[in-house]
Every structure is written in C-alpha cells, then in structure tokens.
Amino acid sequence: MEKQTITIYDVAREANVSMATVSRVVNGNTNVKADTRKKVMDVIEKLDYRPNAVARGLASKKTTSVGVIVPDVTNIYFSSLARGIDDVATMYKYNIILANSDANDQKEISVLNNLLAKQVDGIIFMGNEITDNLRAAFQRTRVPIVLAGSVDEQNTNPSVNIDYVKAVKEEVKVLLDHGNTRIAFICGPMSQAINSKFRLLGYKEALKEAGIPYDENLVFETNNKYREGLELKDQLIEAKATAAMVTDDELAAGVLNGMTDAGIVIPKQFELVTSNDTKLTEITRPTMSSITQPLYDIGAVAMRLLTKLMDKETVEDKEVLLPFGMMKRDSTR
C-alpha cells in the first residue's frame, strides 16, 4: 500500500498545464499569468503536492543544505553556536546537516568528504585545529566554508570570532589589577591555534605590560574536561597560583569546584575568570566572571556570511571579529 508520491506531472495534468509552468509557479517565477498561477496553486493545494528536494537538487545543482561540522554538540559552547547557525539557516531556507567530529582529524576529513558527496551548498566548520590535511581538503573544493568560533592561523577561510588575544589580555589585566602576580593560564589543547597562538599570547602580553615574568609552571594544558579541572587543584596550589584565566567554561567549573572542595575560598583566596559566558557561568557557585562572547551571534553571523558566499556575493570582510565584553560575577573580587 505504498502511498505513492505525487509529482510535478500529476499537478501539471490535473491543472492542464505543462510541468514547466508548475515548476515556475513553485519557484515564484513571475512569467506566469495570474489566473494560471491561481489554478496551479489550487491543484497543488488540493493534491498536497510538495516538490521533491532531491530531484530539485539534482536539476538545479543546489541542495539548500549546509554542512555543520562540530567537535561535540554536547558541549554547550558549540551547541550555542549551532543554534545560531540553524536559526539563520532556517531563515534563509537552508537545512543543516550536523556532524560530530570529536575534533579528530581523520573524522573531520571523512565527514567533510561525506558532506561534499551530499552536495551541500556550503559548510560551517567548528574545531580549532586545522591540520594541513584538512586545510588541503578545504582547498580542494569550491564549496564555500566558513569557520565559526574557530581560528586558523593561516586564515585560508572566512571566519567569525572575537579577538581572543585582546579579550584574554583584558581579563588577565583585571586579575593583575587586583594584585595577583601568580596567575594561572588553564587552557585546552595547545595544538589548537586558538589556545597556543591567541589566548596564550594575550596572557603573555598582559603579564609583560605589568612587568611580570612569564612562568611556564603556571600554564596548564588540558582537554577541556570538567574532570580535569577538578583535579587541577593540587597543582594549582603547588604552583602558588592566586588566580586563573580559564579558556573553557566546563573546565573552569571544574577548577572552581576543585579549589572550593580543597577549602580555598573563591574569590577571596583565589580568583577565576572563564571565557565563554555560557549558562554554566551562572549555575556554578560562586558564579563565574567571564569574557562575554555572543555565542549565538557568532553562529548566526557565520551562517549569514555563508549565505552570501553561496550566493556569490562579494564580501569585503572575510574575517569577522565580533565584539566581546567582560562580565563580572562572583569568582572575582
């Protein structure tokens, strides 16, 4: 009892016009007389006709789908971006094909190829490490790709971010102003440019301007996991850190709770600043001061940028930096 699908032919027959005409009204082509249009629309309505997007895609070479590559949707930083992407995509009649990559080079490439095979019209990539392989794969396709909340030191692709160097620098300065001289820098994988080339730089610059020597023992590289943050307390104490700049909220929550559990009073004895201003910053106790980033907007702007690229509009500014801010909450004095 396969319910057979009705095609453009059925509509054409029923409306006594050619399929070309039906196609025209479906696509809003203006070269159709008003009453013909009406007649066709009525039949479409009556037959509950819905054009087959696959056939359309094949014929027009546009699928109105964009691929979204994300390390892990479960991470609220990325899901926030994804939400912005989806909303704007919907606005422009695109669908998103979402794929988790676990920030794994191999997966990223296989996922990318997969997406390209599906003929997506564009791709939004999140994940901060752009390996040479990946960059090469990016280059090999003519499908526009934009990076969201992710930097590539070589800037081969359009991207939407905030100025991480400056943001970190300013927050570290706040910490310095409070009299801290031993400020820890707790970040994700240094293999990611965003950490090693940008945020760390901001941290160093702030120290430098304050005339405080950079101390490697105050730098902690992690995998951005809550649990890792939790377990950092002893090292932090041993390093005599009195404050920390953390690059991920989950990680920061771990650090916060770990220190608190160790009996350290925050912010009195230890100040902490995090980076992404996700919901988590409000949920922890004490709440966490943070660099504020317009996460949703980063996604939204990236998608908007992508639509322009897909329409072959010329975009002047391919490297968008959105404004950031600082939100003081209870983890700083």
Add this chain to the structure above:
Amino acid sequence: MEKQTITIYDVAREANVSMATVSRVVNGNTNVKADTRKKVMDVIEKLDYRPNAVARGLASKKTTSVGVIVPDVTNIYFSSLARGIDDVATMYKYNIILANSDANDQKEISVLNNLLAKQVDGIIFMGNEITDNLRAAFQRTRVPIVLAGSVDEQNTNPSVNIDYVKAVKEEVKVLLDHGNTRIAFICGPMSQAINSKFRLLGYKEALKEAGIPYDENLVFETNNKYREGLELKDQLIEAKATAAMVTDDELAAGVLNGMTDAGIVIPKQFELVTSNDTKLTEITRPTMSSITQPLYDIGAVAMRLLTKLMDKETVEDKEVLLPFGMMKRDSTR
C-alpha cells in the same frame, strides 16, 4: 574556473567499462570480475571520484539522511540524545539533518514537512507534546518516525524512553523515606504528556502509597528554564516544602541555587532530586542527586531502531524502555 566535478561517466570512459559496471563496483555488487573491479577502483582512486549522493538519492529513492527534530540543541538533555543519534547514524552510514523546533507546534510541522520534502529516509522526533495536528502529520507519511526521550500517550509511534512513572515514584519514595511529607513536584509544561501523564502520576502514586494526601499547592509548572527555578524559592518556602522532585536539570540547578541563596541549607533543610543526570548534576554545589537515564543510549537505541524500520525489518518491540537508576549525590541526605 569552476572545478568541474567528475561523474560516473568519466570513470566509465577512463576505465573502458560501462557506467553500470562502475555503479556496481561503487555499490559493492558482487557480480563484477575481480580484475574489472580492480581496474575501476584504480580509476576511481586516480580521478578522486566521489559519487553524487543527490543523484543517487533520486535514482534509488534513498537519501541515507535522517531528520532529527529537537526542541533546542542548546539544552544538554537533548544534545546528549542527539549525540547518541549521530554516532549510531554515522555507524550505519546515515547523516542527520538537525532542526530546532522550540517545541512549537507550528515549527514542528513545518520542519517535518521540510524534512519530508528532502526525502529523508526516517525521522527521530524529540519534544514531548504531540498535538493532534502533529500526530496527523506523522500518520500521513510512510517515512518511519521514532520518538526519542519523548512520550506520546497514544503511542502511535515507536519510541525509546525510560519508565518515567516508576522512576519518579522511586525517587519520591526516597524523599518520603527521609521523612519528608511536603515534597514539591517541579516540572516543565503540563501540556507535555511526559509531565502531566507520567511523572506526575509517579509522584502521586508514591504519595498515595505513603498515605500522604496530594496537595496541588506543591505542584509547580514551569518552562524548564534555569531562571524560573531560581525564582521559585519564595513559593517553595511559602508552601512549606522540605524537598523537591524536579524534572529537568537546568531547572533543578535553578531551584538549588535559589534556595541556597535564600539561606536554606541543602540537603539539611531541603532535599532535591532531579531527573536527567546530565553533566550539570556534578557541576552544581551541592551536587544533585538524580534519576539516572542513559541519555546517550536513548538516542543511540532510537537511531538503531529507526535503521531497522527503514530496512523494513520487523521489530517486535516498538516501545523500548531502557533501564534507569538513581544516583545519590549531595542534594539529598
């Protein structure tokens, strides 16, 4: 300089075979002589040929894409499910087209139609309120649809869940065992069957067995937002509640922090149990006791079920209930 794509024809020509043969080797059809296969594979390799999934989809009427409708990816409960779905989908060579619905009837229906127009092979639906309109739309298509972490009282679609009635009942019993007699039930929209028909029922049953009368004033309906939980403190105090069963972790975090901010010591003066065992339960202080649900697995199993349905395998058990548990943390005594 449009980099032209290479098609199955190019491969056929280059390998001196017909396109049918190429198609066969690409699809792993066994009716191909070993050396022909080799020859074709070499050309595919050499030309870096990747079959056009859209054309394939049109010809074979299978897109290897499944639609995933989710209220909001930003909610960690749903993103956890989504992650399970994606992983299993990838395992079975499917891609997921993700769409946020904001749990809004209108959007859900438009998104559904959209997905169907894209010819997805199946759909996973999350969102607990299945309106008649939506149910009708579900019924109208022959594309298999499974509900993940979402119930429909009328059970018109296969689904994967835990036994919410029982889970809530057991947790409330724990609270009762601790001597609480005024236990609040704080939930999301009652328009969602999962709250009004299942969890509330579990709550009532537990009370009944304990011989405690049901008191409407102890039931709080919200929209599952952190902020709402935060603001519930006065009402909770006024209702003389000494414990609460909460149906969403973000909401619970709000309640927890609200009460704490109001000077109530948890769990000494107020006990709290939440429902989804997401990362949040570990991040709050005190940590939150929770019903444990295999969120990732619910998504994974739902997707696996869907693959069976898409393959037209007969599935005996269309209403999967996964095991749940209880995790005692610091928000209960």
Add this chain to the structure above:
DNA sequence: AGCAAACCAGTAAGCGGTTACAAATACATA
C-alpha cells in the same frame, strides 16, 4: 489594421546516478 515588443506557456534535454533486462563471454559437460 499591422507589426514589433512583451508576455506566457510548452517542449525536451539534461542533472548523475540505479537497475531491469538483454547481450556477451566464460565455463562445464556430454
């Protein structure tokens, strides 16, 4: 009225694959 321009609608050739069916080749057996 006559003719060009503007407007509408139809025809048919793809888009890049899958697949039923036919044809060709290989292999086995008598």
Add this chain to the structure above:
DNA sequence: TATGTATTTGTAACCGCTTACTGGTTTGCT
C-alpha cells in the same frame, strides 16, 4: 565441438525537477 548454464557487462529507461529555447498570444503604438 556443440550446447547449456553461469557469470559479467552493457543498454537504456527512469528517478522528479529545472531551464534553455521555441512558439504562440497579447498588448501597445503608429
């Protein structure tokens, strides 16, 4: 060697839609 069968491969129709091109109607203007 002839014949039957099994195995490979090729041919071509079709999936449902877009769109270039063509031709028929209207409309506007002299």
